[in-house]
Amino acid sequence: MQEEIRTKTEMRKKISIFFLMPFFIVLNSCLGEKTISGRDFENKRMAMVTEQIKSRGIKDGRVLEVMGKVPRHEFVPEKYRPFAYGDYPLPIGEGQTISQPYIVALMTECLNLEGDERVLEVGTGSGYQAAILSELAREVYTIEILEPLAKRAEELLQKLEYRNVKVKWGDGYLGWEEHAPFDGIIVTCAPDHIPQPLIDQLGQAGRMVIPVGETSFVQVLKLVEKKEGKVTVEDVVPVQFVPMTGREVEKGKR
Numbered sequence: 001m002q003e004e005i006r007t008k009t010e011m012r013k014k015i016s017i018f019f020l021m022p023f024f025i026v027l028n029s030c031l032g033e034k035t036i037s038g039r040d041f042e043n044k045r046m047a048m049v050t051e052q053i054k055s056r057g058i059k060d061g062r063v064l065e066v067m068g069k070v071p072r073h074e075f076v077p078e079k080y081r082p083f084a085y086g087d088y089p090l091p092i093g094e095g096q097t098i099s100q101p102y103i104v105a106l107m108t109e110c111l112n113l114e115g116d117e118r119v120l121e122v123g124t125g126s127g128y129q130a131a132i133l134s135e136l137a138r139e140v141y142t143i144e145i146l147e148p149l150a151k152r153a154e155e156l157l158q159k160l161e162y163r164n165v166k167v168k169w170g171d172g173y174l175g176w177e178e179h180a181p182f183d184g185i186i187v188t189c190a191p192d193h194i195p196q197p198l199i200d201q202l203g204q205a206g207r208m209v210i211p212v213g214e215t216s217f218v219q220v221l222k223l224v225e226k227k228e229g230k231v232t233v234e235d236v237v238p239v240q241f242v243p244m245t246g247r248e249v250e251k252g253k254r
Helices: 023-031 037-057 060-065 080-085 101-110 128-134 147-159 197-200 249-254
Strands: 004-008 092-093 096-097 118-122 139-144 164-170 183-186 202-212 219-227 231-240
Touching: 037 060, 037 101, 060 101, 060 128, 080 092, 092 147, 101 202, 101 219, 101 231, 118 128, 118 197, 128 139, 128 147, 128 164, 139 147, 147 164, 183 197, 183 231, 197 202, 202 231
Parallel strands: 004 231, 118 139, 118 183, 139 164, 183 202
Antiparallel strands: 092 096, 202 219, 219 231
């Protein structure tokens, strides 16, 4: 059946502050920061959930519980760990970032997971989003185009015993066809259009959340749903993500 894409013009009345803060501020702040204990990290994580996530309207109890459980500080470079639970993204190397906690929670909530789903993530990065998904879905498949990040995330996820996550080094634009269809797809890098392979690999009644924009500064988080053979697209909130890269993306620009 021919798929129809319909974009809703009304944006949800949510405000995102996912605009990259200058990293030099973080770097300068790191100087002289004291070592933080495990208990301090736990307290910061609970405050993060209450002050940054729940207060902004995230209501899914399972998402809130997992955001308060997964040790975000383990997924950032050691020098940034004192700031792991701050209300901003942080560098993770290779020119990439770990997303602001609220955005991670918002995107996760958009998938409406119940626990028995197969989920695809495009853009593994640090592995943090995959860890969150691991606690909420049956199977998680995550793709990272940068080999050093893919290897690092895979090792860390294994170390932290997230055993239902499989990591692949490759071009996420193409998805992971051998494991499709997926009940949910989450994309953590921004193409200038919604990749057709990801739409094709989204199962019936599946949901995909993806930032889309032609520049690094003007992007919209979109919720894609398949219902009764039709595909609908809804704008969620303005965001700013690193751009999607890869051969397939470059082909589309020629």
